[in-house]
Amino acid sequence: MTTTSTTSTLRVIQDHDRSLWRRLLLTREVAIIALLVLVVLVASTTVKGFAQPITVNYLLLDVAPILLIALPMALIMVTGEIDLSVGSMVGLSSVVTGVLTHAGAPFEVAALAALTVGVIGGAVNGFLVTVVGLPSLAVTIGTLALFRGLAVGLLGTTAVTDFPEQWTALAKAKIAGTTIPYITIPFLILLVIFVVLLHFTPFGRGIFAIGLSKDAARFSGINVERTKFILFVLAGIVSAFAGIFFTLRFGSARGDNATGLELQVIAAVVLGGVSVFGGxxxxxxxxxxxxxxxxxxxxxxxxxxxxxVINIITGGLLVASVVAASLLSWMQRLRAKAGPPTRFAVPSIS
Incomplete structure (x- = not known):
């Protein structure tokens, strides 16, 4: 006769070991939203002039290019890649718009040409990363210099300012009865498109799978190269659109427009909870x-x-967010190593 002692082990799935409300509310994204609300409340009560409607208008106009480019940048970084050329693409598309408009082309044609340049630039990045197999960091550092060099080479130190008044006025106009600029409308449309694409489609699930493990995603049937190529093209065309808005908002096309914008975009994406390692x-x-x-x-x-000082504070906030995320991951690994609690069956005495 063989006596078997049973051991009952509680198996806990990491993603579901907490209640639903904790999984929804105790996240890095919710923490950023809560911090945003706190900063708005403090600034509204302590900073003179912050709560005025005109401040909201200028705030949205200032962050509009970053909001636009952050959408495709987030998807690229989820795959574990990066695109440092977006700021230079804003500048190049601005110059293309200005040069063609100054040459007598209708503004609509100039804007369409700028968008085409964005597609081509994104395709160049995507080709070098996915077909040639070069690291995206090295590729986009190179195209950052290439696109900026083309922009400066086309205009030099001059600026084009003769844009149609109706278009420059539209770029700064407000939605009737509000202080919200019209640029918010295309941003919201793009936001809905990218949210659906990332979170509610097989293509989006493939993006997360690539970031977690490129090889595993490929074995699962995901076309890794095509997915990345599409994302780089999206980044190029959205950056070109942001460049057109940038040009009209300030009424000036210059080769140095949006210099350093890529760093602000990447900082915002990382601060918003996108892992620098992807996934x-x-x-x-x-x-x-x-x-x-x-x-x-x-x-x-x-x-x-x-x-x-503003740059120092923003940089400190970014570093703190990255350190906090790393610390949280370290604590989770320690918890996983400790293992789930174990219950031992107590033999009954008969």
């Missing part, structure tokens, strides 16, 4: 992070804080 990210966190940086910068400027 994780939510677009509502990214949008909240862009608005948080914009609100913080606007409030500090109104408080007469210099741009250097």
């Amino acid at each position: 994780r990210g939510q677009l509502h966190g990214v949008v909240a992070a862009v608005l948080l940086i914009g609100v913080l910068s606007s409030a500090l400027r109104l408080a007469n804080v210099t741009s250097d």
Whole structure:
């Protein structure tokens, strides 16, 4: 006769070992949203002029290019790649729009040409990364310099300012009866498209799978190269659209337009909860992070804080968010190593 002692082990799935409300509310994205609300409340009560409607208008106009480009950038970074050329593409599309308009082409034709340049630039990045197999960091550093060099080479140190008045007025116009600029409408349309694409389609699930493991995603039937190529093209065309808006908003096309914009976009995406290693990210966190940086910068400027100090505070916030995420991951690994609690069956005495 053989006596068998049974051991009951509680198996816990990491993603579902907490109640639903904790999984929904105790996240990095919700923390960024809560911090955004807190900063808005504090700035509204302590910074003179912050709560005025005109401040909201200028705030949205300032962050609009970052909001637009952050959408495709978030998807690219979820796959574990990066695109550092987006700021230079804004500048190049601005110059293309200005040069063609100055040459007598209708503005609509010039804008369409700029969008085409964005598609071509994104395709170049995607080809070098997915077909040639080069690292996206190295590729986009190179195209950052290439696109900026083309922009400066086309215009030199001059600027084009003769744009149709109806278009420049539209770029700064407000939706009737509100202080919200019209650029918010195309952003919201793009936001819905990218949210559906990332979170509610097989293509989006493939993006997360690529970020978690490129080889596993490929064995699962996901076309890794095609997915990345599409994302780089999307980044190029959205950056070109942002460049057209940038040009009309300021009424000027210059080769140095949007210099350094790519760093602001990447900072916002990382602050919004997208992992720098890929495989994780939510677009509502990214949008909240862009608005948080914009609100913080606007409030500090109104408080007469210099741009250097603003950069230091923004950089410190970004570093703190990355450190906090790493610390949380380290604690989760320690918890996983400790293992789930074990219950031992007590033999009954008969």
